[in-house]
Amino acid sequence: MRNLYVRIFLSFWTAMVLVLTLTVAVTLWLSGQRMQRLQARQDELAREASMVLTSQGVPGLRNWLQREIPLQPAHDRLYVLDQHGVDILGRLVPEFLLAQVGHRPQPQRVSQPTRAIGDLAFGDLRLLSQLVSPTNETYALSLVHRFNLFGVFGFTETPIVALLATLLAATCVCFLLARYLSDPVRHLRAATRSIAAGDLRVRVSSLIGRRHDELALLAYDFDAMAERLRNLIDSQRQLLRDVSHELRSPLARLQIALGLARRPHANLDQELDRIEQEAQRLDELIGEILSLSRLEDPARELIAEPVDLEELLEALADNARVEAEPRFVRVDLAVPSALSVAGDRELLFRALENVVRNALSHAPNGSTVELSARAEGGQVIIRVSDQGPGVPPDLLERIFEPFFRVGKARDRDTGGHGIGLAITSRVVGLHAGTVRARNLPAGGLQVEIVLPRDQAGTPALAAPGAKHAGGGGSSARDDSGAQPAHA
Numbered sequence: 001m002r003n004l005y006v007r008i009f010l011s012f013w014t015a016m017v018l019v020l021t022l023t024v025a026v027t028l029w030l031s032g033q034r035m036q037r038l039q040a041r042q043d044e045l046a047r048e049a050s051m052v053l054t055s056q057g058v059p060g061l062r063n064w065l066q067r068e069i070p071l072q073p074a075h076d077r078l079y080v081l082d083q084h085g086v087d088i089l090g091r092l093v094p095e096f097l098l099a100q101v102g103h104r105p106q107p108q109r110v111s112q113p114t115r116a117i118g119d120l121a122f123g124d125l126r127l128l129s130q131l132v133s134p135t136n137e138t139y140a141l142s143l144v145h146r147f148n149l150f151g152v153f154g155f156t157e158t159p160i161v162a163l164l165a166t167l168l169a170a171t172c173v174c175f176l177l178a179r180y181l182s183d184p185v186r187h188l189r190a191a192t193r194s195i196a197a198g199d200l201r202v203r204v205s206s207l208i209g210r211r212h213d214e215l216a217l218l219a220y221d222f223d224a225m226a227e228r229l230r231n232l233i234d235s236q237r238q239l240l241r242d243v244s245h246e247l248r249s250p251l252a253r254l255q256i257a258l259g260l261a262r263r264p265h266a267n268l269d270q271e272l273d274r275i276e277q278e279a280q281r282l283d284e285l286i287g288e289i290l291s292l293s294r295l296e297d298p299a300r301e302l303i304a305e306p307v308d309l310e311e312l313l314e315a316l317a318d319n320a321r322v323e324a325e326p327r328f329v330r331v332d333l334a335v336p337s338a339l340s341v342a343g344d345r346e347l348l349f350r351a352l353e354n355v356v357r358n359a360l361s362h363a364p365n366g367s368t369v370e371l372s373a374r375a376e377g378g379q380v381i382i383r384v385s386d387q388g389p390g391v392p393p394d395l396l397e398r399i400f401e402p403f404f405r406v407g408k409a410r411d412r413d414t415g416g417h418g419i420g421l422a423i424t425s426r427v428v429g430l431h432a433g434t435v436r437a438r439n440l441p442a443g444g445l446q447v448e449i450v451l452p453r454d455q456a457g458t459p460a461l462a463a464p465g466a467k468h469a470g471g472g473g474s475s476a477r478d479d480s481g482a483q484p485a486h487a
Contacts, residue, residue, distance in 0.1 A: 011173050015172075018169035019166045026165065041143065049080065049129075049139075053133050057134075058133070061139070062088050065089060078143055079093060079144065080131070080140070081140045083139075097144065128141070128142050129141045181215070184215040184218070185215070187204045195226060202226065203223045204223060205219045207219075235401075239402055242402060242418075243289055247282070254278045254282070285419075288423070295423060305344075307340055307342070307343055307345045312345065312348065312349055313371060313382075314333065316349070316353055317371055323357070324360050324369065327363075328365055329360060329363050330367070331371065339375055340453070341380050341454050342452065342454040343430075343451070348431070350427070351428060352424075352449070354421055354423055354424045355420075362388035363386040363387060369387075371384055375453055379451065381448060381450050382448070382451070383446055383447070385440060385445070386446075390444055391437065391445055396439070400421055400435065402419055431451055434450045435450075
């Protein structure tokens with residue numbers, strides 16, 4: 001049972017059934033007890049009447065009946081009828097009582113009075129006993145007990161029984177229901193306070209047992225949120241460490257260049273060129289970090305417009321051929337006409353440029369870089385393939401992380417900082433797309449980008465921070481040509 005609403009409904013329904021069951025059971029038990037008391041009173045009255053009739057005759061029985069009538073409860077009537085169905089006090093006899101005594105059994109001894117319980121009519125219960133006089137005349141003593149239309153529910157004890165049954169059933173059901181609802185809330189509250197105190201390792205799904213209702217789903221979502229927060233904070237800390245490391249290297253080289261420039265007879269032009277080069281590298285790095293930070297801003301809104309992929313990819317290919325010509329690297333382009341996506345053209349251009357330049361930086365001299373795009377259903381698939389060394393399979397999901405490099409030496413042979421493909425991943429995610437990398441069977445790396453196709457000029461853009469990299473990754477192996485090997 002997965003629906004909490006159904007559980008609550010059935011709990012209250014069960015409580016009502018328990019109340020009704022307990023009320024009926026206890027009331028019937030009380031009814032039996034009352035019947036036993038009425039029957040005992042009937043027997044007692046029959047014995048007294050029989051003794052009076054035996055000792056004093058009919059006149060004495062009349063006197064006894066007159067004395068007993070005022071002593072009976074208001075809802076009881078006491079009758080003594082002769083053989084003709086006439087009350088010995090001359091009172092009007094109810095028809096149902098006349099009908100019942102119309103066929104009397106044979107008289108018996110008073111010591112063994114015959115009792116019969118008549119059928120219920122108009123809520124009345126008739127208890128009959130036969131009396132035999134010394135002259136063998138028979139009389140019928142009847143105690144008529146008046147019920148209301150609800151029968152046993154008309155007992156004065158019934159409302160009390162119903163109240164007690166309601167309290168008992170409601171207490172049990174509400175206790176179990178309150179515990180059922182409050183336990184996961186209590187665990188969630190404790191976990192929330194732990195997270196607020198800085199403990200992001202706390203989890204609650206293991207504490208809810210086998211339940212599968214909305215509170216269980218809330219616990220699973222809470223765990224996913226806690227894991228997401230932990231990953232975000234860990235990634236922020238790692239990013240801060242990486243940024244500090246990346247900034248320290250050009251600053252250290254700047255200090256060295258300044259020290260060399262201060263030496264006597266130093267080559268100032270050469271040292272100034274080195275300082276300018278490091279300052280430019282530092283400026284590029286800061287710009288890339290700012291770009292990545294802006295892409296991760298939750299408040300960022302994209303300018304969505306139709307983007308002609310044929311024109312965009314042709315521009316990328318032309319730029320790549322100029323960069324690849326000195327190394328005799330060939331850039332092949334295969335893209336159909338009238339193929340477009342919806343999004344921000346500048347961001348898409350930079351995202352694809354980072355992938356192409358990364359492929360160029362790792363492509364061997366004289367090799368080929370292939371750039372292709374095709375439509376498949378409501379999606380556009382863009383692939384960039386090179387013939388470089390590829391990436392170890394266990395690192396394919398990490399090459400989209402900021403500052404990640406496959407090469408442990410973290411050299412600068414390719415001139416990048418490891419941010420370009422991270423920017424690509426963020427941009428693709430903002431456009432509700434996915435990006436992944438795989439090694440080609442013949443060697444080399446292929447980066448595949450899947451974007452929603454622009455079919456009506458209305459894009460479907462994802463919120464920043466959404467998971468978008470294939471295989472769970474989000475970042476890249478390098479920026480515009482970073483990384484010493486593929487990464």
